[in-house]
Amino acid sequence: MADTPTSEPRKVFAPWLDPNQKPLVRFENVTKKYGDYTAVDNLTIDIFEREFFALLGPSGCGKTTLLRMLAGFEQPTSGRILMNGEDISKIPPNKRPINMMFQSYALFPHMTVAQNIGFGLKQEGKSKAEIDKRVDEMLKLVQLEPFAKRKPHQLSGGQRQRVALARSLAKSPKLLLLDEPLGALDKKLREKTQFELMSLQENLGLTFMIVTHDQEEAMTVSSRIAVMDKGIMVQVDTPAEIYEAPNSRYVADFIGDVNFMEVEVLRHEGAQIIVKSATLNEFKLETDSDLKDGEKVWLAIRPEKFIVSKEKPSDDQNMVQGKVWDIAYSGDTSTYHVRLEDGTTLKAQMANRRRVRNRDITWEDPVWVAWSYRAAVPLRN
Structure with a gap:
């Protein structure tokens, strides 16, 4: 018999659901304008201690502007930014308990790794003994002890990234801001570093706020994601909720692949809702959304929710016929583009459990595409 685990089960981390929790950072009706251009538009959001909070969105959506205002490099046009309940607008950047790690890393090329890490401490007037002790702790933390005397040009991209991270953490900030910190790394190193960042953040008990345009990165590292568009937070939620329950077509389309169908609600039959598209069959839908008869909505269906088969599926699910177009x-996966009789194309993603040469579905094959009654998310906008 296996040993009974002695450690307590891991508690759910969701301070944003506790009305008694006070946020570490609060953006209160914050607007930032550059002339006639509004970079951040009347934004209000709470960020809690020990969160790994991600700002996600396309270029120009306002995410870096938000980060720079929090760091003190920009001032809000209106509104307040509070930290532990205190308005920090009058506090200069170097006096805030916040550090920022830039995308370029901004390492001093003439300094060694150890000197780069200790630079901020030296600027604060710390003694040499204090600096040396803290630098040694940071080198050990990011596993760069053998590289202490090297210059940045003698390091790999991943090592330079860790030096920049160690320098940002050396002053023990309450909040660490990361502006596209992994953008310069190759895919495998980026994935490895994402998990290192998560482990580091959790072990240190710090609050991290990351800006990224990489959906997969945001989904991997964060406790919550704010999807931004044109200076507005369109949806703020956990990665699972953002992906499985988007609140708009914009969010559904921005996070991963998705299929959209425009349908009309025909009638309610018990727990099921019968809907119909303009050209396809009637479908059944089970949802918590309050849909009205006659209402037109969009159904968002993720490609992995579809099952493609040559044989007709069982009757307890939705299904349509089509032909494999591409x-x-x-x-590890294959995405099937299935062209339906009306010209609509559905994308279905399935795991490759067999070798490609033994795949039983190929181009031009007639197939069925099936999905469960709860697979589709109805969206009004």
Whole structure:
């Protein structure tokens, strides 16, 4: 018999659901304008201690402006930014308990790794003994002890990234801001570093706020994601909720792949809702959304929710017939582009459990595409 675990089960981390929790940072009706251009538009959001909070959105959506205002490099046009209940607008950047790690890393090329890490401490007037002790702790933390005397140009991209991270953490900030910190790394190193960042953040008990345009990165590292568009936070939620329950077509389309169908609600039959598109069959839908008969909505269905088969599926699910138009092979998965009789194309993603040469579905094959009654998310906008 296996040993009974002695550690307590991991508690759910969701301070934003506790009305008694006080936020570490509060953006209160914050607007930032550059002339006639509004970069951040009347934004209000709470960020809690020990969160790994991600700002996600396309270029120009306002996410870096938000980060720079929090760091003190920009001032809000209106509104307040509070930290532990105190308005920090009058506090200069170097006096805030906040550090920022830039995308370029901004390491001093003439300094060694140890000197780069200790630079901020030296500027604060710390003694040499204090600096040396803290630098040693940071080198050990990011596993760069053998590289202490090297210059930045003698390091790999991943090592330079860790030096910049160690320098940002050396002053023990309450909040660490990361502006596209992994953008310069290759895919495998970026994935490895994401998990290192998560482990580091959790072990140190710090609050991290990351800006990224990489959806997968945001989904991997964060406790909550704010999806931004044109200076507005369109949806703020956990990665799972953002992906599985987007509140708009914009969010659904921005996070991962998605299929959209425009349908009309025909009638309610018990727990099920019968809907119909302009050209396809009637479908059944089970949802918590309060849909009205006659209402037109969009159904968002993720590609992995579809099942493609040559044989007709069981009757307890939705299904349509089509022909395989194209196949995108991605190693572990394949994405089937299935063209339906009305010209609509659905994307279905399935795991490659067999080798490609033994795949039983290929181009031009007639197939069925099926999905469960709860797979589709109805969206009004």
